[in-house]
Amino acid sequence: MTTIAEPQALEAPALGLHTDLSNEDYHADKTSLSSSGARKLLPPSCPAKFRYEQDNPQPASKTFDYGNAAHKTVLGNGPDLVVIDHDTWNTKAAKAEVAEARAMGAIPLKQNEMQMVVDMAAAIRRHPLAAALLDPAYGAPEQSGFWVDGPSGIRRRVRFDWLPSMHAGRLIVPDYKTAADASNDAFQKSIDHYGYNQQAAWYEEAAQALGLGDETTELLFVVQEKTAPYLVNVIGLDYFAREIGRAKNRVAIEKFAECTDTGYWPGYADKNPNYVPLPGWAENRDKEIYL
Template sequence: MTSTIEPVATAPELGIHPDLSNADYHADKTSLSSSGARKLLPPSTPAAFRYEQDHPQPATKTFDYGNAAHKLVLGNGPELALIEHDTWTTKAAKAKVTEARERGAIPLKQHEMDMVTAMAAAIQKHPLAAALLDPAYGAPEQSGFWLDGPTGIRRRVRFDWLPSAQSGRLVIPDYKTAADASNRVMQKEIEKYGYNQQADWYEEAARALGLGGDDAELLLIVQEKKAPYLINVIGIEFGSRIIGGAKNRTAINTFAECTATGIWPGYGDEPNYLALPGYAENRDKEIYL
């Protein structure tokens, strides 16, 4: 896939931008974000990354729930529009949903609004989560841009919550919703969604932007989307963050090369010879060979 990145005339300057909108943050396609870095690596491809950058994906219910919870928990985000129809199959309901999305709002049914409201209330009752997201000591949705030293590419970050300047260790909370926030499930989610890469990216961003020392740390505040809306505050172990950093460096180098050449490869132009999965090969060798 051959494609060049057109410079954005209004690309944000380097540094922290407290009031930059989410739309303007994502509009800068000349910079690389943490989620973009993860999309550049297998099992995805640079071609898939470039396509998604050029063709934003439509809203889904999963993202609606997450964004709505972010709005009420963090106090920043799109309007929540209550659509007072039990089903959205009628012409009147569809019209209201369409109108809400066109103005940038998140349409919700009454039970969905009740759910995200209860989730926000549960956060306030959790001692650690409430302390990490205390509006007296931080602000939501803070964007930052900086230059990568080894490659010179623009990198970007959007902190869910950025604590106010203070002495001591900088702890950066990142709020997520999940069906199951148990340790057993979240250990798999860290690998599945690359949260160890996110931790390294955000911690490096904090250092590059002059927000904290070498000991800045990301903590995930993961909340379940079913009553009683349990919360698990999770840190990423050091070794996993080191692996995340190595993967990020590979992604950054890939972005720099693709940007320079205008070539965003997919799975390759030659045959890829694949073996059986290790467990299947060992099993079948025992039985058939």
């Protein structure tokens, strides 16, 4: 059993759309549930892990630098990018410059890494559909929204990568992702692994709740590879993928409401053991031989 005291909450952002809320202030609101948080509440994760990560945010690391730097160059918003101009980062001087950059909230990059993200942004601008979806003349990056979920009464939040400022007909919301492989087959696996169908359903509901769109609103993923020639793929999800995501979001929302109300954030098996079968392929293999 994991019972964790609630952290002292800061003043929560007002309901509605925020065009100038910082990323830090957005993530500092622990009273509301985000799409990534909803996914962390469900298997293979659990509420205890969600609560721990909310209360113990991880410091910046090299693991996320490429994606965050690409977001900066492609979307035009995010931490400053600082080139650490040393052949190796193992020296005392280089380490000091890296630490100084991180202390300022910037992303330290090698010269070739900076060139990579600049080239990625250029590739986006050359792609007809991606360029149209992320046209700076008709939209703005990093827009935050907060609303109250009707069935549960909890606060929900969203941070759009990009929100169009003008649109005719239905609202199309692009979301930028970097990936090792942007092909349809590879991204199909990522949908399941990262819960991108939950994200799509969450963002579409957010747009409706905030009065930005209606039931025809659609989220499209702009997926870009991190190696030259930095290929781009624009991917939408089918009806059943989004409906499954919507159903999983509802379970997560109700779990968040319950845990918030009780102060109890369960782990994997706090009260009863979990009984787990063999993987299906192993069971099929072995039962033919041994049973």
